[in-house]
Amino acid sequence: MTTAIAIEDVRREVKILRALSGHNNLVHFYDAHEDHDNVYIVMELCEGGELLDSILSRGGKYTEDDARVVMIQILNVVSFFHLQGVVHRDLKPENFLFTSKDENSQLKAIDFGLSDFVKPGLYSIFFYLSSMLYLFDWFVNMFFLFPFVDERLNDIVGSAYYVTPEVLHRSYSTEADVWSIGVIAYILLCGSRPFWARTESGIFRAVSKADPSFDDAPWPSLSSEARDFVKRLLNKDPRKRSTAAQALSHPWIKNYNDVKVPVDILIFKLMKAYLRSSSLRKAALRALSKTLTVDELFYLKEQFALLEPNKNGTISLENIKVALMKNATDAMESRIPEFLASLNALQYRRMDFDEFCAAALSVHQLEALDRWEQHARCAYELFEKDGNRAIVIDELASELGLSPSVPIHSVLHDWIRHTDGKLSFLGFVKLLHGVSSRTFAKVQ
CATH class of the missing domain: 1.10.510.10 (Transferase(Phosphotransferase) domain 1)
Incomplete structure (x- = not known):
């Protein structure tokens, strides 16, 4: 050596x-x-x-x-x-x-x-720098649509x-x-x-x-x-x-020998993305969560239980803090404040299990399943009944938090049905995933 x-x-x-x-x-x-x-x-x-x-x-x-x-x-x-x-x-x-x-x-x-x-929260660093220096305005907007992303x-x-x-x-x-x-x-x-x-x-x-x-x-x-x-x-x-x-x-x-499922760091990353999403995307995710099977719900039920919900069946930021502290070693303790800061919206409200399912599900992982098309179609039907409404491109761009510098008509033109102005199935699926910076790179 x-x-x-x-x-x-x-x-x-x-x-x-x-x-x-x-x-x-x-x-x-x-x-x-x-x-x-x-x-x-x-x-x-x-x-x-x-x-x-x-x-x-x-x-x-x-x-x-x-x-x-x-x-x-x-x-x-x-x-x-x-x-x-x-x-x-x-x-x-x-x-x-x-x-x-x-x-x-x-x-x-x-x-x-x-x-x-x-190191967690690499995008948080970029967000801070870009907001201070007024650079990468599109990145600032994307920060609110995407999960807490670890260092690569x-x-x-x-x-x-x-x-x-x-x-x-x-x-x-x-x-x-x-x-x-x-x-x-x-x-x-x-x-x-x-x-x-x-x-x-x-x-x-x-x-x-x-x-x-x-x-x-x-x-x-x-x-x-x-x-x-x-x-x-x-x-x-x-x-x-x-x-x-x-x-x-x-x-x-x-089902083998009463296996205990541990707290998964992924749920906190997905919850952060959900809390910073538009009301339209939250509605889409809630519709998708209603299509989950018993096996898919098992993981979410286990994760929710590990957060030890209150007597009224809801969780708050305090529940998450307790769960993280209970599972933390010296390696994690320094990360906890940043995790909690990223979920700060829960300081002022509570989340029940139904909303937790929408917040903590992974669209990408569901997309990998053979039955993804069935999930998406069923979710879109629910969204059509409960949440779909006529919307213009400018309004959609505003709700998604897109920067004025983004060519919104190039990005969002196929999201809306021309017949009635409502979100199309393609737009619904894209909304579930969020808008990626890769989308901007293709059209700018």
Whole structure:
């Protein structure tokens, strides 16, 4: 360890291990010492060997029940350090150890040498600067339409077989870890890797362009829930990929041994976007939330319960503060004020479960489902009955908070039906997603 970068990497790993504490599936950190030549890290001794060794000893694959046990532990610990703002960046079977030689012993996540903190609210910084300097006026408007967005990392790190497409594109966050978990799940269930080539560059091409096969044995003999579970983790679009907490709510997992779903950081990001949305978009999201199935509502019910609603069945900013403090380690405590500031609108009002469903659902994740078209059409029918009204483009632009410099007729001309001036189905779907800066780039 002679370079300044190598020394800094070890110090960052120690900082992360110090900050993260208290989870049963995270290797216990005791202390670290540094002399002139070395850094000494004292951690829990895990004598059971790597998860990789267990996979190999089983001839390459687990039963569904055994794979579920492993997945529950991995998802639990990953959702924990994602909530704390840490991305691991090198999740693979070699980095999970059994505490003892009994394979029923606990799994522990190890090796945070490539891990990093993800700073929240990068767009908040741009918003502040742009408002102070009167620059990027379109960005200021978009800030109110989009979720609280984490800092994007850009280093290509990790192991080739487990690396996610967005890492190769040098723009990623915690979702990259979930992809790696999907690769592990695929291997556990079928005994082979979802992406393979003889060279690292070939693996990277396969990860970027190929789709994992679910047609070859043993996939046809496995449950449809198991296949769906893995597919949701291996979605190439990180916006459509399940979070670790959502994966614990999946039907393949949730009915197994009373699995507890942890607080998901995603709900706070989505709630921020909802609270800053126009009244028209809120109405559209409420219509969409009414189309959710029992399985899709399960995750939202669990998240709402974790916020410990008041006796009247509503939550406020105080509920969110208590939930965050209850789950915070040293890594997260500094982030809490910014989270609360981003949800400040709840300081003056309360939110019931029906509105929470609209605020905390992910349109992108619903869009990844086979039944998305049905969801959208049913939601539009509800919106037609309850919320759709004649609206002119200028009024729509004003309600969306678009800047005067935006060519609104180019952006919004296909949002409104020419026959009656009401929002079209295409406009409804775009409204659900919000207006992106990419839209402006195409028309300006």
